[in-house]
Structure formats: C-alpha cells, structure tokens
Amino acid sequence: MNKKSIEILKRYRFLSVMILVTLIILAVKPALGIKIYGAALENILGMLGVLPPIFILIGLLDIWVKKETMVKYMGKDSGIVGILLGFFLGSAAAGPLYGAFPVAGVFLNKGSRLANVWIIVGAWASMKIPLLLFEVSSLGIKFTLIRFIMDVFGVLFIAFAMEKILTDEDERQIYELARKMNQ
Structure with missing residues (x-):
C-alpha cells in the first residue's frame, strides 16, 4: 500500500x-x-x-460576489453591518445545519471575519425564521422572544469568545483549510 x-x-x-x-x-x-x-x-x-441547491448557491455566491465586497461587508472592519448581515444570512437560510458548513467555507475563502462566519452558523442552527414562526404558533410569543433573545446573546458570546481564544496561527490555519476545501 x-x-x-x-x-x-x-x-x-x-x-x-x-x-x-x-x-x-x-x-x-x-x-x-x-x-x-x-x-x-x-x-x-x-x-x-x-x-445540490446549496452547492449551486455557493457557486453563484463565489462567482457573483467579489472578494473586496465580501471583505467590506463581512470582513474584519465590517462592524455592526457584518454582525447584522451574519444574523440575517443565517436566519434566512434554508436547509439543515450541515448545509451551513460549505457556505461558511466560501465566506472564509472570501475574507469574512471568523466571528461573522460563526454568527451565520449559529443563526442557521438556532434562529431560522420558519422555526420562529412555528414556535410562536406552538409555544407562544413570550417563549419565542425569550429564546430568540437568549440565542442572539449566546451566538454573539460564542462567536466573539472563539475569536478571542484563537491565536493568530489558529486563525491562519482555519483560513488555509477553507482555501484548500474550496479548491
């Protein structure tokens, strides 16, 4: 062998x-x-x-969105715009959580800030709009609002804590792995 x-x-x-x-x-x-x-x-x-639909959308995102645009809106200096965009993209996404990881790879490859990518994945996992609508109808508005607010703070805490915990070398390796996976 x-x-x-x-x-x-x-x-x-x-x-x-x-x-x-x-x-x-x-x-x-x-x-x-x-x-x-x-x-x-x-x-x-x-x-x-x-x-397949997720991969098609990823391919279109990769072709249509220039790296400079992605860095501007989701990069290191994107501030609140990157955070809000991350929450929107994650909560508006369709499909199961395993679909978030190829999307995250494309965002990393385009120069998105790690925290913003983790916000997308966190929102995809816990804050989808159809899930919120189902919760309101099944469990009530009070429960849904409490869970939603806790999710927002939880996702933000985890995203920024992870970014602080990682060394520059760890971050470089993550971006390098994303680049290799998208080749």
Whole structure:
C-alpha cells in the first residue's frame, strides 16, 4: 500500500468500522440490519435533496460576489453591518445545519471575519425564521422572544469568545483549510 492509500484508510476508519459493524448486525439480526440500512438510505436521499441547491448557491455566491465586497461587508472592519448581515444570512437560510458548513467555507475563502462566519452558523442552527414562526404558533410569543433573545446573546458570546481564544496561527490555519476545501 502506498502512502496515499494509508491516508485514505486512516481518514475513513470510523466509517469503515461502522460499515463492518452494521454488516455483522445484518448477518446476525437481518431485520435490524435492514432497518439500519433503510435509515441510512433515507438520510442519504434527504441529503441529496438538499445539498445540490446549496452547492449551486455557493457557486453563484463565489462567482457573483467579489472578494473586496465580501471583505467590506463581512470582513474584519465590517462592524455592526457584518454582525447584522451574519444574523440575517443565517436566519434566512434554508436547509439543515450541515448545509451551513460549505457556505461558511466560501465566506472564509472570501475574507469574512471568523466571528461573522460563526454568527451565520449559529443563526442557521438556532434562529431560522420558519422555526420562529412555528414556535410562536406552538409555544407562544413570550417563549419565542425569550429564546430568540437568549440565542442572539449566546451566538454573539460564542462567536466573539472563539475569536478571542484563537491565536493568530489558529486563525491562519482555519483560513488555509477553507482555501484548500474550496479548491
């Protein structure tokens, strides 16, 4: 085996172990194994329904928005505009949370401030507009407002705390990884 093959095996060892375990379960308890593989297939099909539109939008964002524009509105010196834009983009986004990570990669690659990218991901995870509308109708306006305000402060705290905790080297590595992933 060459070095590249060993790297691939190391990278996917958890997946390989899980496939092996589920194959053993399929052999020992076929009904349970079929349920496991049925759930896995359902999840894969669900992701295939969501990811292509997200990747198309990411491609358009990458082509249409110039780096200078992104730095101006979401970069280090963007201030409150970058924060508000981050909250808007995250809460208006469609799709599950795993769709936020490719978007975050493009924003990092275009020069967005780390805190603003984390605000997008945090808002995507907890502050989506359809979720808020559902909460108002199901749990009431008081609960929704309290949770929303706590989410705003929580997302801001986490984003800026992470930015302060990271060293310049950590930040450089994050931007470098984002650049490599978008190649």
